[in-house]
Amino acid sequence: xxxxxxxxxxxxxxxxxxxxxxxxxxxxxxxxxxxxxxxxxxxxxxxxxxxxxxxxxxxxxxxxxxxxxxxxxxxxxxxxxxxxxxxxxxxxxxxxxxxxxxxxxxxxxxxxxxxxxxxxxxxxxxxxxxxxxxxxxxxxxxxxxxxxxxxxxxxxxxxxxxxxxxxxxxxxxxxxxxxxxxxxxxxxxxxxxxxxxxxxxxxxxxxxxxxxxxxxxxxxxxxxxxxxxxxxxxxxxxxxxxxxxxxxxxxxxxxxxxxxxxxxxxxxxxxxxxxxxxxxxxxxxxxxxxxxxxxxxxxxxxxxxxxxxxxxxxxxxxxxxxxxxxxxxxxxxxxxxxxxxxxxxxxxxxxxxxxx
Ligand code: PEP
Ligand code: MN
Numbered sequence: 620x621x622x623x624x625x626x627x628x629x630x631x632x633x634x635x636x637x638x639x640x641x642x643x644x645x646x647x648x649x650x651x652x653x654x655x656x657x658x659x660x661x662x663x664x665x666x667x668x669x670x671x672x673x674x675x676x677x678x679x680x681x682x683x684x685x686x687x688x689x690x691x692x693x694x695x696x697x698x699x700x701x702x703x704x705x706x707x708x709x710x711x712x713x714x715x716x717x718x719x720x721x722x723x724x725x726x727x728x729x730x731x732x733x734x735x736x737x738x739x740x741x742x743x744x745x746x747x748x749x750x751x752x753x754x755x756x757x758x759x760x761x762x763x764x765x766x767x768x769x770x771x772x773x774x775x776x777x778x779x780x781x782x783x784x785x786x787x788x789x790x791x792x793x794x795x796x797x798x799x800x801x802x803x804x805x806x807x808x809x810x811x812x813x814x815x816x817x818x819x820x821x822x823x824x825x826x827x828x829x830x831x832x833x834x835x836x837x838x839x840x841x842x843x844x845x846x847x848x849x850x851x852x853x854x855x856x857x858x859x860x861x862x863x864x865x866x867x868x869x870x871x872x873x874x875x876x877x878x879x880x881x882x883x884x885x886x887x888x889x890x891x892x893x894x895x896x897x898x899x900x901x902x903x904x905x906x907x908x909x910x911x912x913x914x915x916x917x918x919x920x921x922x923x924x925x926x927x928x929x930x931x932x933x934x935x936x937x938x939x940x941x942x943x944x945x946x947x948x949x950x951x952x953x954x955x956x957x958x959x960x961x962x963x964x965x966x967x968x969x970x971x972x973x974x975x
Pocket of ligand 1 (some may be wrong): 669721724823
């Protein structure tokens with residue numbers, strides 16, 4: 620009972636446990652409550668905690684590894700912990716902890732990732748790579764590639780959201796398009812969602828978890844603590860074992876595909892209608908951009924500026940009004956119009972520079 624085979628685990632993979640290990644009793648209490656309901660595949664617990672400011676609880680340190688090792692053996696549950704330095708990695712291995720996660724603050728630094736890999740390579744380990752703090756998919760991909768290159772292929776990615784200055788209901792913005800693109804780049808890589816660090820507050824964890832399953836993510840990493848209010852780290856976002864079990868029992872599992880031919884045929888039929896609509900959309904765009912070219916040539920011959928602010932405002936207002944009447948989302952239509960306007964400006968400024 621130590622190294623998990625991430626690709627072989629039953630889905631959804633349920634990684635649950637406290638933000639930080641605080642005592643052996645705490646770990647046993649959470650694990651046994653979750654084992655009774657079969658709602659845990661791997662126990663998570665942080666031993667060294669990356670904290671924004673000093674003088675806060677920085678993790679229990681090395682002595683917690685002994686608890687993890689004992690719980691792993693006594694309760695027959697694989698345990699995963701975070702390593703951020705080569706020393707952490709060595710200590711984890713020495714204590715028989717073979718499942719490792721790389722935290723968001725480590726993924727941002729290729730030097731640290733590479734140093735940790737030098738310790739882990741050749742060992743029978745599993746590794747989960749959290750996304751970097753900021754929304755840089757290439758950096759996330761780069762870390763994953765470094766592991767693969769070193770022959771550490773028993774890996775998964777963890778989507779824990781992205782830090783932002785924007786006011787938001789989330790602690791870390793989910794930006795779902797990023798894990799979706801990562802899955803496109805690594806089609807067989809299990810991607811696990813960490814709704815606790817995305818949500819930042821316990822009430823929001825369930826909504827994020829369901830969304831992750833709707834997107835066919837491979838599993839969830841959720842913080843569970845016997846007494847969240849008194850937790851030494853992340854007290855607002857941890858669930859009690861009862862809340863967690865309730866959440867898991869209410870989640871709706873989605874299938875990637877269906878075995879029923881009737882369902883597949885129906886989907887196929889709707890998709891062929893979409894194909895036709897997309898063809899029409901593209902032809903309509905081509906007609907619009909042809910007109911943009913004509914207008915651009917006319918503006919140039921009459922010595923008029925490309926940007927016509929009054930007209931752009933009229934377009935923005937009238938199209939948004941119409942879209943709203945037709946129940947289209949306002950943010951979506953504004954983004955769409957801005958994209959078209961940008962392309963129109965590009966085409967018309969190109970005309971000016973090529974004809975000069
Ligand atoms: C954690 O999982 O407790 C943690 C510190 O995560 P992250 O690296 O995603 O902030
Ligand atoms: Mn945490």
